[in-house]
Amino acid sequence: MRDIHFQEPARSMNIRLKIDPATAVRIRSSVLGVFVVTSALVAAGQAWSAARGTALASPGAIVAAGLLALGAAAVFRRPLYAWLVSLPFSVGLLGAILFATALGTVIVQGAPPEAFTAKYGTFLAGAFRAVGLEDVFHSFAFRGLMALLALSLALVVVDRRGWRRSEWCFSLNHAGIIVILAGGLVGSFSGMKGFIDIHQGQVARSFVLRDRFDRPTSQSIPLGFGLRLDKFEIERLPPEFRLYVYRKDGSGFKPASSRGMAEATAWTEAGEAGRSYRLIAAYPDFEMTTEVRDAPEGTGAPCLQLKAVDRDGNIHSFTLVAGEAGRDAAFFPESRTVLRFAWEESAIRISAETAPERHIVMFRRAGTKGAFEEAAMTPGEGRASLGGSDVAVLAWYPDFAYDSATKTGSSRSPEPRNPAVRVSIQPAGGPAVEDYLFANNPGYGDADGTTIGDLQLRYRYEPGRKPADRDVVVVGATEEVLDFRHGVLKERGALPAKRTDKIARGVNATVVRMSACAEEVHVPVTRSRKWRNPVAEIEMRASGKVEKKFLKAGMPLDLGDGRNSLVFQPKPDDVKSYRSQVSVIFEGEPVSKETISVNHPLSFGGYRFYQSSFRREDPSYSGILVVKDPGLPLAYAGFVMICLGAIGRFYLQPWLQKRRQRQVA
Amino acid sequence: MIVEHTVREQTLLISLLAAHSAAILLWVAGTASRRKALVTASVWTFAAAFALNGVLIVDRWLEAGRAPFKTLYETLLFYPWCVGVATLILLALHRLRVLIPFSSAACIAGLAYAMAKPDVEIVNLPPALQSAWFVPHVVTYFIAYGALFLSFVLAVLAIARPAWRSEETGKGFEEHAHGAVMFGFTALTLGVVMGAVWGKEAWGDYWTWDPKENWALVSWLAYLVYLHVRMVRGWTGRRAMAVCASSFAAVVFTYLGMSLLPTASESLHVYQQP
Known part of the structure; x- marks a missing residue:
């Protein structure tokens, strides 16, 4: 025995x-x-x-x-x-x-x-x-x-x-393993695994074989049909912005805490410097606008807040400040109109006079610190003797650009954005030298001016004066609108009583608010509900003092200890699904349209196609795994056998046995 | 006022730790003073903790909008519940009240580990885990782990007290340990098969010799060795129980030891430490 x-x-x-x-x-x-x-x-x-x-x-x-x-x-x-x-x-x-x-x-x-x-x-x-x-x-x-x-x-x-009825569980278990091993054997001999790298619109007719470690080989296997990638799409979950505290950990930063926007409205201590933060508001599409508010006497200025609609329907909001150069007027290109704001009519300086533009060459002896002398010159005309040198302005470039290939200067546009002149300087008894002078950048390198021979030179451009086609002036004190054409007052009317009416004919702007003594306040708003420019408005409390801060998404805010930072950002891993929409092409004709996504492979022609990879920087790319395993039915049969076998052996058989014993008893 | 989920979860975790500690104390007090009422109270405390654990999981499930079995932390909340299921089944079937302190201790260990390594946030489920197999695979596995933990406890008890017999059923610890292994092994088999089928659907292979898969196989083989060893003459009793108890080491390593392996970096199963 x-x-x-x-x-x-x-x-x-x-x-x-x-x-x-x-x-x-x-x-x-x-x-x-x-x-x-x-x-x-x-x-x-x-x-x-x-x-x-x-x-x-x-x-x-x-x-x-x-x-x-x-x-x-x-x-x-x-x-x-x-x-x-x-x-x-x-x-x-x-x-x-x-x-x-x-x-x-x-x-x-x-x-x-x-x-x-x-x-x-x-x-x-x-x-x-x-x-x-x-x-x-x-x-x-x-x-x-x-x-x-x-x-x-x-x-x-x-x-x-094992073929006896009483041994069915034993046999299912033991033969099940054999069947699984047989499935594996069949798979390893006649199965294969490969990969298709494909872009939208391309058709794959073969795949690159992979070895047993999933590494690509040089062998390409024809599929026998075509697989066209019609579309690859990544479906994302709606962005969920949260406030993270990142802690420095070795060489990198790791999230130490994460709070959703609802939770973050309560004060939370963060970092090691005893600071606390709380969320006041979140702006998906942040924009800082200015609002005009009444100011205490003597502190503000007369302000006119306007709303204008352009030809494309975009709404622009802006504020004119009376008496402040550069901020007291706005240009409406569509009607070639300058809209001005003055509190009193006496402050208006508009005339029909014109004045030509002027080119001023400024000069002094090189090495001295004296005041510059000035001479008005016309480009391409005449010469002048300045400080003992013979000077001529050869050419004018309103918007200078230097072409390094031809080594010459030229003007990019007729607008005087970067005015420059080419000058010729001939010191007494010396040869003539040509150089450029720049209005925006006197003597590039030497802030005092360009030194040529024994002269130090500068150039100033004075734009000519020309009345605008139309000036519309809002006079605050009398609530009047004055309409000038080419500098001449043509019409005088009252500011519309109904603020939603246009200020003047042809000027698509309405008054939002006008005040004799106002100040501008910056107000955060969101332009839309889309997360285009997310910003969190937070309060930070440090040693009893509370400070308001705007935290742009992804920009870390140090929490005062050099180790922890607060970051407003979306929750990672927001990909819900990777999907390749494909067409199976057989003998040149698309025969079926299918979708391959993770966990939902496509079975066709003895192969299974799996959504396997994507490229962040290449959104039209899809990586598709191709698997052929003729041993799969055997393996699955084996799986079923051992599952049934285990349940049968440990539960069903003892139960049946007990029942039989009870029946016998 | 929104009651924050994190605060709620912390409160539930602390209550759970307290309940399990109370279950242990009641059991010890009842056993030492031979007062049955205290032991019964311990059983009910354990059952209450189990129910509370269920609340914790359901709460997180609702908060996450998905099954909370993705991260190590989440499974550490689920594992004690599975130990609870297995314990309550054995209590109902065999009145094995002796399991209470061990099960509670295991729950405390799991929950304390969870509290020490909480998730920073509820992470989204990546596409590969969005599968109908996700819940059955994980639940089956953790039920198996719970049952196999009890088989370990019972095997150790069988080695320590081979002569003990239950007053109600007349069975010894060894038979109960074997029963727990049968249950756990069946679940392990179903779990590994479900994992294989899921792997085929998600990644193209039902078996890829991935470290977690390999250790699942090692655990399965370890219990298979036990099941065969037990049938050899001279290997029942303490020897078989020693094999049974040591097989549980493979389960623990499969669950928690993967990040120690040099081959784990490429694994799809390893819980990423936050």
Whole structure:
């Protein structure tokens, strides 16, 4: 009898071979035996890889080795069989697979040889390689263990006559594993895995094969049909802006806390400097506008706040301040009108007079600190003697630009944005020198002016005066509107009593507010509900003092300890779905439209297509994994078998047994 | 006034820790003074803690708008609940009140770990996890983990008190440990199969030799070794229980040890530490 027994004598083992007690196996010796077998498999694997390509690996030699192994097995068939179907063997074999699997997670797998050696050193790396540990799961030895497992399971099922009705759970469990292993085997022989890199509009007719470590190979496999990427889209969740505290941790920053906008309205301590913050408001599409408010006597200025609508329907809000140069007028290009604001009529300076533009050359002796003398000159006309030198203005450039290719200056536009002149200077008794003078940048490099010969020169541009086509002046004190054409007063009317009416004919602006003594206040608003320019308005409290701050999304605000920062930003990982809309193209014709997304692969033509990657910087790109696995139905069948087997073995069978016993009783 | 979810969760966590501590104290007091009422009170406290744990999970589920099993923190809230399920089942079936202090201690450990490593925020579910398999796979696995934890406790008790027999059922710790393994192993099998099918749908392979998968296999094989060892003559009793108890180490490592592995950086399963 064998040295094994079952807990339940009712289901004793059916032993078909008479086994001598001397050959009976115990766990300890069985584990040792499995160890020896595993070592032999490792050695065989290494011998095989060493012999590959040499005469030793000829088909004849392989057949001979196989026959030798079979012969040995035949000679020792009884003890071998007894061992293979024994429980101690199963324990030993499962233990060996367990140990190998664990090793395969502790040692880096499938690394390039240099990286592997760099990680473990020459000695360890060599030792690991000698036993196939650099790639456990694809090694000869591991596959050998799997084969041994399948063999042992098959023998066990046969030995226990698993086809009997009473053994259905046992057989489902044990044969289930065989079926899964068979599925894996089929998959590894006739399955394949590849990748398609594709852009919108392109058609893929083949895929790049990948090796077992998922690395691309140089081999391309034709699909037999085409796959056209019609559209690739990334669906995102609506942005959820939150206030994060980032803490410096080593070299980088890591989020230490995150609060939603509702939560963040309560005071929260943050950082190590005893500061607290709270959210006052969040603006999805932030804009700082100015509002006009009445000011205490003597502090403000007369203000006119206007709202104008341009030809495209955009609303512009602006404020005119009387008596403040540059802020007392606005230009309406559509009606070529200047709208001015004055509090009293006496302050208006509009005349029909014209004055030409002037080019002033300023000069003094080089090296002196005296005042510049001035001379008005006309470009291209005449010469003048300035400080002893003969000076001529050769050309004028309203909007100067230097072309480094031709080494000449030119004007980009007729607008006097960057006025410059080309001058010719001839000192007494010397040769003439040509150079440029710039109104905006006197003597580039030397702020005092350009030095040519013994002169230091500057250039000033005075624009000519020309009355505007139309000036519309709002007089605040009398609430009148004066309409000037080319500097001549043509019409005088009252400011509309109804503030929603236009100020004057042809000027698409209305008065929002007018005040004799007002000040401007900056008011944050949001232009829209879209998160285009998100800004959080927060209050920061430090040692009892509360300060208001505007925190632009993504801009860190230091919390005073040099380690923590407050950041207003959206919650990361907002991608809801990656989707490739594809058309299957067969014989030049699109035959079906499909959508591939994560967790929803497309099955077609024996392949499965998976949404696998995308490129942030290349939104029309989609990476599609292609998998062919003819072993899948077998593997799934095996899965079902072991699930049913486990439930049956542990719950159904005992329950049925109990019921039968009760019936008998 | 909005009651913040984080505040609510903290309150629930602290209440849970208190309830489990109370369950342990009541059990110890009841056992030491041989007062059945105290032990019964301990059982009810444990049940209340289990219910509260359920509230915590439902609350987070509603707040997140998805199943709260994504991060390590979230599973650390779920694991004690699963230990609770397994414990209450064994209490109902076999009146194993001795499990209360051990289960409560495990819950306290899990919840305290959760409190020490809270999530900064409720993260969004990446597309790969948006699958019908997500909830059944994780729930099955954690129920398995809960049952296997109890098998570990019972195996240790079987080694320490091999002669003990239940007054009500006449069964010893070993039989109960085996029962817990049968339940846990069945769930483990279903969990690994669901994971494989899900893996096929999401990533194209039902098995990729990913470290977490490998350790799931190691745990499964460890209990398979136990199930076979137990049938060998001379290996029942303490020896089998020792194998059973040590198999649980593989489960713990599968759950919490993945970030220690050099191969984990490429794994899709490893919980990212915030």
